[in-house]
Amino acid sequence: MGNEAIAEGAIQAGCRFYAGYPITPQNEIPAYMSKRMPEVGGVFIQAESELGAINMVFGASAAGARAMTSSSSPGISLKQEGISYIAGAELPAVIVNIMRGGPGLGNIWPSQADYFQATRGGGHGDYRCLVLAPSSVQEAYDFMFPAFSLADSYRIPVMILGDGIMGQMMEPIVKTLNPKPKIPRKPWALTGCKGRKPNVAKSFYMREGDLEAANLHSQQKYQAIQKKEERYEAIGLEDAKVILVAYGTMARISRSVVARLRQKGKKIGLIRPITLWPFPAEIFKKLVAGRKRPTLLAVEMSYGQMVEDVRLAAVDGKLPVEFLGRAGGGVPTEEEIIKKLGRLR
Amino acid sequence: MKKIYAHPRSLREVSTHYCPGCGHGTAHRLIAEVIDELGIRERVIGVAPVGCAVIAYDYWDFDCSEAAHGRALAVATAIKRVRPQNIVFTYQGDGDLAAIGTNETIHAANRGENLTVIFINNAIYGMTGGQMAPTTLLGQKTATTPSGRKADGQGYPLKISEILATLPGVRFVERTSLISPPEIMKTKRAVKEAFLNQINNIGFSLVEILSPCPTYWGVSPKDSLAWIENLLAKEFPVGRIK
Numbered sequence A: 001m002g003n004e005a006i007a008e009g010a011i012q013a014g015c016r017f018y019a020g021y022p023i024t025p026q027n028e029i030p031a032y033m034s035k036r037m038p039e040v041g042g043v044f045i046q047a048e049s050e051l052g053a054i055n056m057v058f059g060a061s062a063a064g065a066r067a068m069t070s071s072s073s074p075g076i077s078l079k080q081e082g083i084s085y086i087a088g089a090e091l092p093a094v095i096v097n098i099m100r101g102g103p104g105l106g107n108i109w110p111s112q113a114d115y116f117q118a119t120r121g122g123g124h125g126d127y128r129c130l131v132l133a134p135s136s137v138q139e140a141y142d143f144m145f146p147a148f149s150l151a152d153s154y155r156i157p158v159m160i161l162g163d164g165i166m167g168q169m170m171e172p173i174v175k176t177l178n179p180k181p182k183i184p185r186k187p188w189a190l191t192g193c194k195g196r197k198p199n200v201a202k203s204f205y206m207r208e209g210d211l212e213a214a215n216l217h218s219q220q221k222y223q224a225i226q227k228k229e230e231r232y233e234a235i236g237l238e239d240a241k242v243i244l245v246a247y248g249t250m251a252r253i254s255r256s257v258v259a260r261l262r263q264k265g266k267k268i269g270l271i272r273p274i275t276l277w278p279f280p281a282e283i284f285k286k287l288v289a290g291r292k293r294p295t296l297l298a299v300e301m302s303y304g305q306m307v308e309d310v311r312l313a314a315v316d317g318k319l320p321v322e323f324l325g326r327a328g329g330g331v332p333t334e335e336e337i338i339k340k341l342g343r344l345r
Numbered sequence B: 001m002k003k004i005y006a007h008p009r010s011l012r013e014v015s016t017h018y019c020p021g022c023g024h025g026t027a028h029r030l031i032a033e034v035i036d037e038l039g040i041r042e043r044v045i046g047v048a049p050v051g052c053a054v055i056a057y058d059y060w061d062f063d064c065s066e067a068a069h070g071r072a073l074a075v076a077t078a079i080k081r082v083r084p085q086n087i088v089f090t091y092q093g094d095g096d097l098a099a100i101g102t103n104e105t106i107h108a109a110n111r112g113e114n115l116t117v118i119f120i121n122n123a124i125y126g127m128t129g130g131q132m133a134p135t136t137l138l139g140q141k142t143a144t145t146p147s148g149r150k151a152d153g154q155g156y157p158l159k160i161s162e163i164l165a166t167l168p169g170v171r172f173v174e175r176t177s178l179i180s181p182p183e184i185m186k187t188k189r190a191v192k193e194a195f196l197n198q199i200n201n202i203g204f205s206l207v208e209i210l211s212p213c214p215t216y217w218g219v220s221p222k223d224s225l226a227w228i229e230n231l232l233a234k235e236f237p238v239g240r241i242k
Helices: A002-012 A028-039 A050-062 A073-088 A115-119 A137-142 A144-154 A164-168 A210-228 A248-263 A281-289 A306-313 A334-342 B024-037 B052-058 B072-082 B094-098 B102-110 B160-165 B181-199 B221-235
Strands: A017-020 A043-046 A067-071 A093-099 A130-132 A157-163 A232-235 A242-245 A268-273 A275-277 A295-300 A321-325 B044-047 B063-065 B087-093 B116-121 B170-177 B204-210
Touching: A002 A028, A002 A093, A002 A137, A002 A144, A002 A157, A002 A164, A017 A028, A017 A050, A017 B072, A028 A043, A043 A050, A043 B072, A050 A067, A050 A073, A050 A093, A050 B063, A050 B072, A050 B102, A067 A073, A073 A093, A073 A115, A073 A157, A093 A144, A093 A164, A115 A157, A115 A275, A130 A144, A137 A144, A144 A157, A144 A210, A157 A164, A157 A248, A164 A248, A232 A248, A242 A248, A242 A306, A248 A268, A248 A295, A248 A334, A281 A306, A295 A306, A295 A334, A306 A321, A321 A334, B024 B052, B024 B087, B024 B116, B024 B181, B044 B072, B052 B063, B052 B087, B072 B087, B072 B094, B072 B102, B087 B094, B087 B181, B094 B102, B094 B116, B102 B160, B102 B204, B116 B181, B160 B170, B160 B204, B170 B181, B170 B221, B181 B204, B204 B221
Parallel strands: A017 A043, A017 A067, A067 A093, A093 A157, A130 A157, A242 A268, A242 A295, A295 A321, B044 B063, B044 B087, B087 B116, B116 B204, B170 B204
Antiparallel strands: A130 A275, A232 A268
C-alpha cells in the first residue's frame, strides 16, 4: 500500500525516528512504523498531537537523527509552526502529507488542495520546503531516499505530497534494500559538547542584522536548490498541440488520457512535475522559447493551485494556460478531462 | 589557598539581560553549579523556553536547543529518546509549561520520559509585558487582568505540579523558592536530585521554583521576596510534592 511503501522506504533510507498522530487517510504510516522502528533500533512515538509530533521531529533532528512525521491536511496545518522552526533552525526533516478534502475537517477523500500550503511556506516567514510528489506506490517508496538525503545535504524540511488515493492503493513494487544506510556527518548536531564548543539549535536572532544574515544564507540555499533540484517527467512533447500538466494521482489519470487520445491520433502530451518546489520551470521556458504554441491544461484536485505556477512558468501568457479542477474530495475523471480538451480553442 | 567559590564552568562569563531582582540569574547559576558538580557538562543538552529566558543558551556553556513556545518537553523527549546517553533538561516558565505547553507537559510526564524539568514560576508573563499567567494569583493585577484576576472568567491559579504528581510516570516533584539563602540552597539540592534521577534512570523529575518578577509585580526587588513568602508561597506551598 502507498502509505506502507512510504514508511518502508523511509526505514531503508535511514530514518530512525518517527513521531506521528492518527488521521485518515495516512493511519497505516504510524501503525507500520510502530512495528518496524523497534526492529531497526529506531524510535517510534505516537505523539499527543500533530504539533507534539513535529516538535519531536525538531528535537530528534537537532540531535542528529533522520527524523520524519506524517499526517493529512488538517494535521499538516497543525505542524506549520514546527516546520517554520525547523526551516529557521536549518534542521533536516521529512514531512509526509497524504492530502484529504478540506478546508476544515473536510472529508477523508483524496485532494490536492494543499499545494499552496506545501509550496508557499505554509508556516510563517520566508522559507521553502523541498516538495516531492510521487505518483505511484513505487515512487512513494523510491522518493524517500532523495527525501532524506536532500534534507540532510541542504538542511531543510522536505515534504512528500501524496493524496488519499495514493496512500491507500496497492501496487507491486521493487524494493531497493539498504541495510546499512550512510548518514552524513553532522558536526552541528546536539550530542553533548565533549571535545568541541557547544552547539545551539535555534532560529532566534535578536541582534540587529543577524536575522537578515541568517535569512540571506537560507535564500542562497533555496536558489541553489532551484538551480539543481528540479525534477519532472515529460511525455509526447515533441509534436504536442495540447499539454496536460498534472502531478501525483492526477498525473496517472492524465497519462491514461494521453494514451487514449494518442491512439486516436491526437497530438497531446503531459508534463508531470515531480518536484513541486522547486517547480520545474525550465521545461516550460523551453516550450516558450520553441516555435510551437501548445496550450497547457493544468488538471488538479483543487480549484487551481499548481496552475498558478504553470502560468508563472509560461511567462505571462506567452503560452495559453487553461485549468480543470475539482476538490472537496472530487476527483477529475478521464472523461471530464477529455470533454474539457474538446472545448479548448 | 583553597578555592571554595568560583564562576561555574557551565555559566558563561557574560552579563545577563535580566531585571534587577529577577530570579532567572540565580536559577541559571544553580543549574550550572549542579551540572559542574555532577561532572556532566559535556553530556548535557538543555532546552530553552520562550519567555525572558529565551536566550538562556547564551548564558550556559553546553549544547542547547530552542523550542517553540510550550514545546520544550516534546523537543526534549525526542532528544532523549534519540540520545539516551545524554542528560536532557528543560527550563520553562509558567506560560511555557502550564498554558500553551500543557499538552506536551502532561504527556511527556505521563510517558514517564527520563527528563529533568526546571519550572520557573513567577506568576506572570514577563517577556511580553506582564500579562496573566496560569499561576497568577486571584486578585493579582496584570496587563490582561487590570482589575485583578477573577476566578469567574479567568479561572484559578493552576497547580500544575500537583496535577503532574498524580501521574504514575512522574517520579519526583518538589517546589522551592529563591527568597533567602537557605531557600536557595534547598532549590539547589532539589535541582541536583532532579538531575541525579535522570543520571540514575529513575525518571521524570520536576522542580518548581517560585521566582521573583519585581518589574511586573510592581514591587521593589527586596519586597518581591516578601511577595513570594506572604502571597505566592501561600497559594503554592514549598516542599516535596512527590
